[in-house]
Amino acid sequence: MLLPLAALLMGCVAQIHAGVYSDRFLQQYNKIHDPKNGYFSKEGIPYHSVETLMVEGPDHGHETTSEAHSYYIWLEAMYGKLTNDFSKFNTAWQIMEEFTIPVHDSQPTNYKYNPSKPATFNPELDSPDQYPTPSQPEVPVGQDPLFQELQNAYGTPDMYSMHWLTDVDNVYGFGNSPGNCLAGPGTPGPSYINTYQRGSQESTWKTIPQPTCDNFRYGGRNGFLDLFVRDNNYVQQWKYTSAPDADARAVQAAFWASKWATENGQLNTISSTLAKAGKLGDYLRYSFFDKYFKRIGNCVSPYNCPGGYGKESAHYLLSWYVGWGGSLSDYNGWAWRIGDGAAHFGYQNPLAAYALVNDYNLRPRGATAVNDWQQSLSRQLEFYGWLQSQEGAFAGGATNSWNGRYDNPPSELTANTFHGMFYDWEPVYHDPPSNRWYGMQAWSVDRLAQYYYVSGDYQAKSLLDKWVSWILSEIKFNGDNYTLPATLEWDGVPPNVRVRVSGYTNDVGTASGTARTLSFYAAKANHAEAKNVAKKLLDGMWKLYQTDKGVSTPEEASTYNQFNLPIAVPYGWTGRYPNGDVIDNSATFIKLRSWYKNDPDWPKVEAHLNGGPAPVFTYHRFWAQADHALAQGTYGLLFNE
Numbered sequence: 001m002l003l004p005l006a007a008l009l010m011g012c013v014a015q016i017h018a019g020v021y022s023d024r025f026l027q028q029y030n031k032i033h034d035p036k037n038g039y040f041s042k043e044g045i046p047y048h049s050v051e052t053l054m055v056e057g058p059d060h061g062h063e064t065t066s067e068a069h070s071y072y073i074w075l076e077a078m079y080g081k082l083t084n085d086f087s088k089f090n091t092a093w094q095i096m097e098e099f100t101i102p103v104h105d106s107q108p109t110n111y112k113y114n115p116s117k118p119a120t121f122n123p124e125l126d127s128p129d130q131y132p133t134p135s136q137p138e139v140p141v142g143q144d145p146l147f148q149e150l151q152n153a154y155g156t157p158d159m160y161s162m163h164w165l166t167d168v169d170n171v172y173g174f175g176n177s178p179g180n181c182l183a184g185p186g187t188p189g190p191s192y193i194n195t196y197q198r199g200s201q202e203s204t205w206k207t208i209p210q211p212t213c214d215n216f217r218y219g220g221r222n223g224f225l226d227l228f229v230r231d232n233n234y235v236q237q238w239k240y241t242s243a244p245d246a247d248a249r250a251v252q253a254a255f256w257a258s259k260w261a262t263e264n265g266q267l268n269t270i271s272s273t274l275a276k277a278g279k280l281g282d283y284l285r286y287s288f289f290d291k292y293f294k295r296i297g298n299c300v301s302p303y304n305c306p307g308g309y310g311k312e313s314a315h316y317l318l319s320w321y322v323g324w325g326g327s328l329s330d331y332n333g334w335a336w337r338i339g340d341g342a343a344h345f346g347y348q349n350p351l352a353a354y355a356l357v358n359d360y361n362l363r364p365r366g367a368t369a370v371n372d373w374q375q376s377l378s379r380q381l382e383f384y385g386w387l388q389s390q391e392g393a394f395a396g397g398a399t400n401s402w403n404g405r406y407d408n409p410p411s412e413l414t415a416n417t418f419h420g421m422f423y424d425w426e427p428v429y430h431d432p433p434s435n436r437w438y439g440m441q442a443w444s445v446d447r448l449a450q451y452y453y454v455s456g457d458y459q460a461k462s463l464l465d466k467w468v469s470w471i472l473s474e475i476k477f478n479g480d481n482y483t484l485p486a487t488l489e490w491d492g493v494p495p496n497v498r499v500r501v502s503g504y505t506n507d508v509g510t511a512s513g514t515a516r517t518l519s520f521y522a523a524k525a526n527h528a529e530a531k532n533v534a535k536k537l538l539d540g541m542w543k544l545y546q547t548d549k550g551v552s553t554p555e556e557a558s559t560y561n562q563f564n565l566p567i568a569v570p571y572g573w574t575g576r577y578p579n580g581d582v583i584d585n586s587a588t589f590i591k592l593r594s595w596y597k598n599d600p601d602w603p604k605v606e607a608h609l610n611g612g613p614a615p616v617f618t619y620h621r622f623w624a625q626a627d628h629a630l631a632q633g634t635y636g637l638l639f640n641e
């Protein structure tokens with residue numbers, strides 16, 4: 001008798017939330033989950049966008065990213081809070097795990113990895129048309145202090161990190177699905193691919209997409225390998241890349257799930273998923289390390305800068321990527337791992353760091369993990385402070401490896417460094433410049449505001465005070481309509497960075513992120529204007545920009561004149577995609593992707609290529625649609641409206 005009664009009481013305590021803004025969350029959530037709107041594949045994987053003709057970070061809308069998965073997990077965490085059904089949060093994690101974290105057979109030779117020699121130095125290229133220089137085994141690299149610790153904690157040499165990009169519908173036909181290596185065009189399910197590979201000037205338009213597992217079935221004589229590295233002897237191999245902001249967002253989403261499920265008396269229904277989030281956070285520490293585990297600070301000249309011991313090679317920031325790979329064969333097998341010495345402020349996530357230190361449900365098992373995340377939390381906050389412009393917006397980031405080759409940086413960057421790392425106003429990629437898009441501000445500062453809301457940390461508050469007053473001065477309303485920054489230009493070096501807004505937009509993705517940032521800040525700092533602006537943005541979007549499928553505005557695809565852009569392929573190199581598309585030195589974006597000509601939206605692009613105006617699309621990107629739902633729901637939860 002007692003037990004059912006207790007369960008009944010728990011059921012009464014758990015609040016089903018109702019209000020204008022939480023209702024909007026549920027309406028938007030239902031649109032995202034309505035099968036006729038096409039957000040998910042038949043396996044339940046969220047696509048990058050509903051629309052297939054889509055070229056930006058990914059080169060096709062029905063690819064997906066670890067970013068989309070992380071938003072899906074967050075969306076389901078809030079659904080749990082508002083309906084008391086957290087099973088969908090578990091499902092989202094399970095889908096992410098099954099389709100983005102390589103199974104053992106897809107990363108088979110990690111046990112061959114030698115942590116005292118993680119990888120061989122390969123200088124990064126300036127542009128995709130340079131031929132790769134041979135790797136340089138004599139350049140000193142450091143040792144990997146995580147491998148043994150993680151193996152001890154989890155009993156496996158395999159990585160638990162998301163690979164960032166998959167071809168969900170197997171459009172390229174590689175059939176490089178979990179457990180397979182190039183099973184070919186008939187294979188169902190997502191296929192792991194990579195695009196970027198050739199230096200900081202390589203935009204999507206210049207990429208040569210390639211599978212993560214290369215057994216030379218497609219591409220040229222050596223698969224795709226000899227396009228990207230120069231060697232005497234090419235060996236069949238596998239390799240993955242993670243995007244640390246996405247893994248951190250999944251941890252952050254799990255933190256909210258933990259808090260909300262606790263409030264609703266449902267913690268036991270998700271505790272095993274939360275433990276997995278702690279594990280993801282444990283492996284995410286690889287992003288704290290220099291690419292070749294060299295010493296952090298004044299690391300100039302590949303030969304002179306020494307490899308690091310222990311944590312000497314950790315900058316403790318969330319860098320741009322983590323890479324890992326190895327030979328396919330056990331015989332003479334090998335494996336490698338790299339971190340990244342370049343950190344963008346836009347990837348930082350102080351709430352994920354806070355969660356991994358303070359939430360026991362997410363506690364990573366690695367012996368030094370909690371210490372490392374504690375260090376990371378304070379280092380991230382210091383980083384925001386170092387990068388904050390006079391106006392309040394945050395400048396790009398810092399690197400331990402100038403030009404990706406440990407070059408000598410320009411002299412104006414050596415006076416004021418960040419723990420010996422050099423300021424970079426556009427870290428990692430330059431086409432387009434990586435800190436031009438305002439969205440990086442909305443994404444990263446939102447996490448800073450969430451951290452402030454949860455912790456009350458005064459250091460975070462003072463960074464936010466300045467940022468919020470900047471953004472409030474830049475948002476303009478015209479009736480229900482609004483504009484906010486689209487693009488930013490940067491001048492100067494820390495501590496004297498200046499920002500100028502060079503373009504404005506009514507984009508719903510960034511407006512949603514901005515509204516949520518302002519909501520968290522307003523709720524903690526009791527700031528009436530920030531709350532009011534958040535509300536007006538949310539109301540304006542809801543009133544003006546709802547579509548059948550979500551909330552979106554038409555946008556001119558001004559970059560879509562590049563389908564015929566030549567793509568650099570070394571003279572004499574020839575290869576093929578599974579569908580027969582030829583890769584040679586006459587390659588263009590469309591020649592490597594002839595399947596795009598069957599897309600229902602292709603005629604719009606073709607008309608533009610024949611001299612017509614730029615095509616206009618009303619896109620439904622998964623992240624933006626989830627961001628909108630989450631912004632409405634957050635406002636509802638914080639202000640009980």
Ligand SMILES: *[C@@H]1O[C@H](CO)[C@@H](O)[C@H](O)[C@H]1NC(C)=O
Binds near residue numbers: 481482505506544
């Ligand atoms: C809102 O403002 C933007 C930017 O000024 C404009 O392009 C758009 O047409 C406006 N939308 C409406 C519904 O008035």
